[in-house]
Amino acid sequence: MAWVALIPLLPALAFVVMLPMSRRARNAVRWLPAAATIAALGLSVAAFFAVLAVGGEEPVFRASFTLAELGGAPLAVGLRLDAVSAIMLLVVTIVAACVQIYSLDYMRSEDRRGWYFAVLSLFTAAMLLLVLAGDFLLLYMSWEVMGLCSYLLIGFWHEQDAPRSASIKAFLTTRVGDVGFAIGLAAMWASAKSFDFAVVLHGFEWTVPAATVVALGLLFGAMGKSAQVPLHVWLPDAMAGPTPASALIHAATMVAAGVYLVARALPIFHEAAPWVLQLVMAIGVTTALLGALLAVVQHDIKKVLAYSTISQLGYMFIALGAGSEIAALFHLTTHAFFKSLLFLGAGAIIHATHTQDMREMGGLRRSMPWTTTVFVAGALALSGVFPFSGFWSKDDILMVLYTGGHWYALVAALAVAGLTAFYMTRVCVRVFGGSEKAHAHEAHPAMLVPMALLAAITVVVGFTSPAFAGFLGEAKGWPDLGMAAVGTLAALAGIGAGVWVFGLGKVDTAVLKRRLPRVYAAFVNKFYFDTVYGIVFVGAYAHLSGWLARFDVSLIDGAVNGIASAWSKVSSVAWSADVRLIDGAVNGLAGAVTRAGGRMRTLQAGAVQGYQRLAYGALLVLLGASLLVPFVGTTVALAGGAVALLLMGVLVVRGA
Amino acid sequence: MSLIPGLLSAIVFLPLAGAVIVPIAARLAPGAAKWIALAVAAVGLAMTVVLVAGFDVSAAGMQAVTNVSWVEQAGIRYHLGVDGISLAMLALSSLLGLIAVIASWKITERAPAYFAMLLLLQVGMNGVFVALDFVLFYVFWELVLVPMFFLIGMWGGARRDYASVKFFIYTLAGSVFMLIGIIALYLSAGTFDMVELAAKGASGAFGIGFQNWVFLAFFLGFAVKVPVWPLHTWLPDAHVEAPTAASVLLAGILLKMGTYGFIRVSLPMLPQAAAAWAPWISVLAAISIVYGAAVAFAQTDLKKLVAYSSVSHMGFVMLGIFSLTAAGLNGAVAVMFSHGVVTGMLFLIVGIVYDRAHTREIAKIGGLSQAMPVTGGLLAFAAFASLGLPGLSGFVGEFLSLVGSWQSAVIPQWVTIVAAIGVLLAAAYTLWMVLRVVLGKPTETVTGLPDATPREIGMLVPLIALTVIVGVWWSSLLAFVDPAVRALVAVITKAV
DSSP states (O other): OGGGGHHHHHHHHHHHHHGGGSSSOOGGGTTHHHHHHHHHHHHHHHHHHHHHHHOSSSOSEEEEEEEEEETTEEEEEEEEEOHHHHHHHHHHHHHHHHHHHHHHHHTTTOTTHHHHHHHHHHHHHHHHHHHHBSBHHHHHHHHHHHHHHHHHHHTTTTTSHHHHHHHHHHHHHHHHHHHHHHHHHHHHHHHHSOOBHHHHTTTOOOOHHHHHHHHHHHHHHHHHHTTOTTSOTHHHHGGGSOHHHHHIIIIISGGGHHHHHHHHHHHHHHHSOHHHHHHHHHHHHHHHHHHHHHHHTOOBHHHHHHHHHHHHHHHHHHHHHTTOHHHHHHHHHHHHHHHHHHHHHHHHHHHHHSOOBGGGOOOHHHHOHHHHHHHHHHHHHHHTOTTSHHHHHHHHHHHHHHHHTOHHHHHHHHHHHHHHHHHHHHHHHHHHSSOOOSOOOOOOHHHHHHHHHHHHHHHHGGGGHHHHHHHTTOOOOSOOHHHHHHHHHHHHHHHHHHIIIIISOOSOHHHHHHHOHHHHHHHHTGGGHHHHHIIIIIIHHHHHHHHHHHHIIIIIHHHHHHHHHHHHHHHHHHHHHHHHHHIIIIIHHHHHHHHHHOOOOSTTHHHHHHHHHHHHHHHHHHHHHHHTSSOHHHHIIIIIHHHHHHHHHHHHHHHO | OOOOTTHHHHHHHHHHHHHHHHHHHHHHSTTHHHHHHHHHHHHHHHHHHHHHHHOOTTOOSOEEEEEEEEEGGGTEEEEEEEOHHHHHHHHHHHHHHHHHHHHTTTOOTTHHHHHHHHHHHHHHHHHHHHBOBHHHHHHHHHHHHHHHHHHHHHHSOTTHHHHHHHHHHHHHHHHHHHHHHHHHHHHHHSOOBHHHHHHHHHTTOSOHHHHHHHHHHHHHHHHHHTTOTTSOTHHHHHHHHSOHHHHHHIIIIIHHHHHHHIIIIIHHHSHHHHHHHHHHHHHHHHHHHHHHHHHHHTOSBHHHHHHHHHHHHHHHHHHHHHTTSHHHHHHHHHHHHHHHHHHHHHHHHHHHHHHHHSOOBTTTSOOHHHHSHHHHHHHHHHHHHHTTOTTSHHHHHHHHHHHHHHHOSSSOHHHHHHHHHHHHHHHHHHHHHHHHHTSSSOOTTTTTOOOOOHHHHHHHHHHHHHHHHHHHOTHHHHHHHHHHHHHHHHHHHHHO
16 A cells, blocks of 8 residues: 555656756646646545545554654654545545646746646645645644745746735745644644654543643644634735636645644544634634625635635534534535636636636626536535535535534524625626626637536535545435525525626615725725734834844844943053053964954944953953963963964964 | 774864965965865765764764873863764764855965865864863864954954954853853862763752852853854854855854753753753743844845844754753754754855845845846745745754743743744745845846856755755654753753
């Protein structure tokens, strides 16, 4: 089974090969990253069947590598192939392969496409390593490498301002979460002396306080990566990167890594204080609502999808808060496919219309029929319409909330379901409905084929719902008809409202803006998160840092220089008396130093003089101190040594 | 593989011979200086590689020991030896010493003197890490000051006089306190031998009152060198004015002498005092981390930014050391090593840019990824290594220091949290620098400048390789370090 290690290794090799060709990718190797990813996909399928054949929750493959020994205790990282990682491998490799193929045409005219494919491959390798990791340390390490790739791809067009600032914002915001992650890991090691899933998740006796600290730390990390409120602000900006990269990283895989982390660590969350899981749910509810509300008012098609991603990740957090990692992971899976499909569709639209603003689109159903078809399939899935995949996974989550008695979350989840259908209807109406505003053309087959594949998966994958749960070790039947009806009603209500408002134009949105100016302003300003962060964190930190830098020079260094010049004054009083005494010992030396130094400038002369006298003083102290040693030999050795060395230096310098 | 007797002495004193030969040979054959220096540094590195290869990682205690009487009346011995920690530092010193010579290849102003100073510096740096007799240790410690003083004062920038004298006095003032500490230990224990003193310290021979004030004396000596906040202001001045090679050695090796002193002297000889002082020192470490990062963020001079980042990184070393745990101490040594490699890389790259653009003003150098793609790419790589990206060496030590610090019985947990925020702040100043210097459109100053030459890329290659190797395969470094750490932790655990 050691071939499992090849799954992340193949894209990593593609990265190594592509890196030197970053700036001038030859056509001959363009297919290489895609080929490596497809090969990884093939191996992932094999891995899936290997797990299926064995069944059960035990991993079918484990490998361990001792990174270091700490005081004799081994610190190991390792790989682990079990049911969860097998599913994640499939999700990641399928989406990554689609994105790689799609990018071949999408990025065709970019100068630095070699760099793009190299980083995309490194990302894929890191994400695959993350889901194969058998311990939290390796997971964290690949997590950070993904963050690097995300940063590099967001800033792909770094000559422009927006991608540049979006890239640094993404890295730093997620790193806020990573501070928590790191502390969670430190606390994990302090308790369990291990990061291994097998140890910390099964069998280790957690105390409640320890588990609480660890769970909170991991949760904080997950919130950064999965763009949960209040660390969600980076994801909409991240849309400044190339759209296929957004599809893979900022929709399907990396942003879901936080959900994956919490799902993996859920046994620790169960050991923690009960309010931790309630917190997870509250964060999920807030995020799901906030994302859905803001998605409604965006004009940039990618921004709608970005806020939608935030909202859906919140949905997964709700499921995690209810303690169901299976519902969360199933929604992660279906979402990965339909959201990457939507992003690739949006990419095709942007490619064809040269705009991301939906107000400049319209009527594309005629010029881009295939893109329209697959995009609408994705939109229906996201809206939770039977039989598309989103229906199934959303239903699972609603059911979990219902059986768990989480009423406020259930109501919020239904509201989000309705809102989701509403804003996706808005997108479809704006982009595909109405009359054609600009000339567009259908996407290249290299782009259409991956989209069609994802659309096909989106149609069928929902039906695996019972099998999915069974594969992860939980018996589950077909959806409850009552809950299915309620969920479907929410979706249909959203679609109906969307058609009513945007399709038929029954509500004048301009009137709403006038009637509710404050509400409108709050929406336009994204509920003021960026504004507040800009003042409280970014602005304040820049001020503090500037102030500290001045403080460093004026006060701390000022004190140092002050001591030097004070010494200079003290010594100048005693100078005339001392000068004969010191002369013999150091004047010749000082002269030599001065001459050797050559051009002693008047610049900083006062301080230099102070320092010089301080030097002589220090030498005297040194000599005096060594006199304390009751052996003449030592004194000679120390004093003679110091003086001789200085003299030697002088002589060498002058001699040359 | 057994170790050749006298190998350590050869590693330490070969550069001294070189320093004597260089000025003489330069009279006979002008231009020979750098070649001799290169040969000496290369042979030194080769001998260090032999030493590393022959080092037995499974054995505890000192290896490659030479121990003969030197000044018999005073009980001063010529006692050299290495454990894994000193070996790591010695290897770093030998490597950076060679790279410093290569980085100085274009120095023409009084070249013989320059290279002689570089080699003399090498003697002191190597010596400090292998000396096991306090007098010897002190001599090497002070020896380092002299060539560095001249390197900054004669081949430095515009404010070199101020910077060099400040550096000299500040660190000399610190080492006076260290000398007092040495003498106090000698008067109490009757020996200068550091191994014996460590054994005495471990057995509880020194009372806690005595330990406390001797610890303080050593603290002042070492903390200036590290430097620990608020004793750090000599560092930015010295760095900015120093020529590139001196900056590399200053940050790469000289700062580590301070933290090495804590590990070699303060912890084993004065364990109870170390435990008593640890909470306070950890607070200073956390301040150094956060303060250094915040001040680095505001810098407009690229070299000063790197200098302040050193204050921040060395804070992690202090945090790891005074966690008094195995994880923390391993982490501290890992940061020491990695910071030497990565910051060396950063200074070399800044030097490459400065040689061409004649400025280090961040506002004037921008868009390097287009103007000088190789240089810009390497700078970005070094930056990510510096901010602690996993898979590169910077992560290893920072992470382990935090793990040790959290685990530590003597460090309050809020200190660890503050230190962990430093990881975020490191990303902030580093990426903000990358954004301005590497990304975007090239500025007027850097447009049309030639990219790094093969010599310049070549001197960075070993550092890049080490960054990746240590980052991926932690035990390539820590297998040497952990046995020494284990012994140290055992002493502290017993004493406290």
